[in-house]
Amino acid sequence: MPSSDPTTTDLSRPHEGAREPFLPPATQPVRGVVWLIHMTLPMLGLWLLLAHPVDQDPTTVDLDHKWQHNPSHFWLILAVAGVNLVLGALISQAATRRKDARLFLVSLVFLSSAGFFLLHGLATPKIFLDGGTVGFDLAQPVGLTIASIFAFLAGLPLGERQAAAVLRVQLPLRVLLATIMIAWGFASLVPGLTPLSDPLPADGLSLGPYALISIVLYAAAAAMMFSLHRKRPAAVLISLITSFALLAEAMIAGMSHHNWHLSWWLWHVLLTFAFAFVAYSAYIQFRREGSGAGLFDAVALSATVRRIQAQYEEALEELVGHLRRRTESGVPVATRLAGRFRLTEGQAAVLDRAGKALADERELSDRLAALVHVGGRARVGLAETQLLTDALDRVRQAYGDVRLSLMQNGVLVPYPAVNGTRGEAPVAALAAGRPVPVTGAVVHPLTVKGRLAGALTVPVGTTSQDEALAATLASQLSIALENARLYAELDTLFRAYMSPDVAQSLLADPNRAALGGSLVEVTALFADLRGFTTFSERVSPGEIVAMLNRFHTAAVPCILGNGGTIVQFVGDALLALFNAPAEQPDHAERAAQAALDMQRAAARVNAEVLREQNAGLVSDVEWPQFRVGVNTGPALVGNIGSPEFRGFNAMGDAVNVAARLQALAEPGTVVIGQSTRDLLASPADVRSLGHLSLKGKDQTVHAYVLMALG
Numbered sequence: 001m002p003s004s005d006p007t008t009t010d011l012s013r014p015h016e017g018a019r020e021p022f023l024p025p026a027t028q029p030v031r032g033v034v035w036l037i038h039m040t041l042p043m044l045g046l047w048l049l050l051a052h053p054v055d056q057d058p059t060t061v062d063l064d065h066k067w068q069h070n071p072s073h074f075w076l077i078l079a080v081a082g083v084n085l086v087l088g089a090l091i092s093q094a095a096t097r098r099k100d101a102r103l104f105l106v107s108l109v110f111l112s113s114a115g116f117f118l119l120h121g122l123a124t125p126k127i128f129l130d131g132g133t134v135g136f137d138l139a140q141p142v143g144l145t146i147a148s149i150f151a152f153l154a155g156l157p158l159g160e161r162q163a164a165a166v167l168r169v170q171l172p173l174r175v176l177l178a179t180i181m182i183a184w185g186f187a188s189l190v191p192g193l194t195p196l197s198d199p200l201p202a203d204g205l206s207l208g209p210y211a212l213i214s215i216v217l218y219a220a221a222a223a224m225m226f227s228l229h230r231k232r233p234a235a236v237l238i239s240l241i242t243s244f245a246l247l248a249e250a251m252i253a254g255m256s257h258h259n260w261h262l263s264w265w266l267w268h269v270l271l272t273f274a275f276a277f278v279a280y281s282a283y284i285q286f287r288r289e290g291s292g293a294g295l296f297d298a299v300a301l302s303a304t305v306r307r308i309q310a311q312y313e314e315a316l317e318e319l320v321g322h323l324r325r326r327t328e329s330g331v332p333v334a335t336r337l338a339g340r341f342r343l344t345e346g347q348a349a350v351l352d353r354a355g356k357a358l359a360d361e362r363e364l365s366d367r368l369a370a371l372v373h374v375g376g377r378a379r380v381g382l383a384e385t386q387l388l389t390d391a392l393d394r395v396r397q398a399y400g401d402v403r404l405s406l407m408q409n410g411v412l413v414p415y416p417a418v419n420g421t422r423g424e425a426p427v428a429a430l431a432a433g434r435p436v437p438v439t440g441a442v443v444h445p446l447t448v449k450g451r452l453a454g455a456l457t458v459p460v461g462t463t464s465q466d467e468a469l470a471a472t473l474a475s476q477l478s479i480a481l482e483n484a485r486l487y488a489e490l491d492t493l494f495r496a497y498m499s500p501d502v503a504q505s506l507l508a509d510p511n512r513a514a515l516g517g518s519l520v521e522v523t524a525l526f527a528d529l530r531g532f533t534t535f536s537e538r539v540s541p542g543e544i545v546a547m548l549n550r551f552h553t554a555a556v557p558c559i560l561g562n563g564g565t566i567v568q569f570v571g572d573a574l575l576a577l578f579n580a581p582a583e584q585p586d587h588a589e590r591a592a593q594a595a596l597d598m599q600r601a602a603a604r605v606n607a608e609v610l611r612e613q614n615a616g617l618v619s620d621v622e623w624p625q626f627r628v629g630v631n632t633g634p635a636l637v638g639n640i641g642s643p644e645f646r647g648f649n650a651m652g653d654a655v656n657v658a659a660r661l662q663a664l665a666e667p668g669t670v671v672i673g674q675s676t677r678d679l680l681a682s683p684a685d686v687r688s689l690g691h692l693s694l695k696g697k698d699q700t701v702h703a704y705v706l707m708a709l710g
Helices: 006-012 028-051 070-098 102-124 134-156 162-170 171-189 210-231 235-253 262-287 302-323 334-341 345-352 354-377 384-399 427-430 466-493 500-508 533-538 541-561 587-613 655-664 672-679
Strands: 403-407 413-415 436-438 441-448 453-460 518-531 565-570 574-578 623-641 648-652 670-673 686-693 701-709
Touching: 006 427, 006 500, 028 453, 070 102, 070 354, 102 134, 102 162, 102 171, 102 262, 134 171, 134 235, 162 171, 210 235, 210 686, 235 262, 354 384, 354 466, 384 466, 413 453, 427 441, 427 453, 441 466, 453 466, 518 533, 518 541, 518 587, 518 655, 533 541, 541 574, 541 587, 565 648, 574 587, 574 655, 587 623, 587 670, 587 701, 623 655, 655 670, 655 701, 670 672, 672 701
Parallel strands: 623 670
Antiparallel strands: 403 413, 403 453, 436 441, 441 453, 518 574, 518 623, 565 574, 623 648, 670 701, 686 701
């Protein structure tokens, strides 16, 4: 968007031969004279100071006194460097956003000045260095000289080809500038490294006549910016012109190099004012616009301004056309819009009504977004209370004071509990599927499987779409509520009979239930209870079931907590897989940790049972103990069975070896195969069992008793 600053009128509409003055012709020369007087005063002050040095002659007036206060100099220069850095960064952002070569060059003026001012400040005597150095005196004029080159280039009327060439070398220029500043910093701040770190001569140093080069460049840059200002009046251009003029004067003042005298401090003050002008004008325009997007657009090249204007006019025409299709003509002209945007009367009339039209559009868009949100929240695993709370929070943002009630024992109960009602709608009417109007609202039925499950009370809207949107919202919320309750049923009835990973996989993709499988590297965990047969012969069936449930209640969380999938329970044994169906790069480590956790949990169960036996609470028959085998290798994993009945399972040598290792394990221990041992990333405390001959295996298997994982 073009600036609303009255000084940037031509930026919003550049046209051939435009010469609109910044001020009325009668007052413009007066302002020019006032500006010249202000620019002349610093030079007059410099002449007076240099003409009246401090000497031993009591008959003369001494003005150019010496005042050396190192901290004041240090903080003043750092403040100026900070202002320059911020300005440089802002203009650099604008250059990148607008892809404008002039803005890029202007940003280098401030960034190069900021860098060398910082180096000048860091070299202040008695701050970081013991005394003045050559680099201390030369950093500032050298930085301003480099900045003057960029200022001159920025003032040139660059054509499209020249601008493109400048933009192509953005990165090399930035790198070169940063390299120069870093090299200067080392050369001037590291004692004894280069002549720049040598002690400063008594009379100080300056660029001498070479400073005239930068003075001429700044003067030329100011003149070219003034020419641009006449075509495109803007406060920021006036600030740049003033800044370049003050920088030229600072170079003049610096040629005297009477260090720490008032004439020397004068050029520091000039530098401060030079960049403060630009910062202040940017701040004023920001306050006026409320945004920093177009602060420096007035400085941009003409091609950039035309491109911005074309984009703006295209967007404006599109907006106007969009609104005209929805509004009637004949609205009074909005003069404030016409003056700001140079609109036609028809455009201003339409845009004067745009506030309400756009508000209606935003409201409609927000309500549609709320519908999409409610639909998106009806997903697997979301509890009903969480679904309804989240949906209500979002819906109320778009629809206002929406109320929800749920059927409980044939009665509509508010959810959540609220104070005050809009009036009760009859359940019979809602059960028939019809919305019921109440005071200031309409009550829509919520249905689950064709039955009334609740009611949604939506405030009466102001547009023709509101009634249909409210009905759609009730329908969408009914679907979400039905899905949440269906998933809750599945969670209770379905997941309890299989591992959560398998259940989640099937709920997300029912095709995964098809018969078949794939060869996958898995780690199989096989566990059973040693002494189960003896225990079963000596106790009742009820005690057997209680014992199994107690051990499995302790063991199952250990497997699930480590990401395992329980494939089956067979009597007192269980088989769990890792790395199937979900991929787990550390599946061997997960299985080993699960096995150790199971043994610790089983040990706690045995200890509890022993205490209960001592207290006479259970029979004194010795309970069995877990033994676990773990092995890694390829296995066929998938749904195995028939079209009528199937189960998720794994078959292969890796599973068989796990079962054999479990049979060889002592009660309360975990035995792992070599393949599992090789995949453990954590340090493992193991005891080798040597190479074992297992039933059904031609080759021996090296096995270990796993005692701990580091």
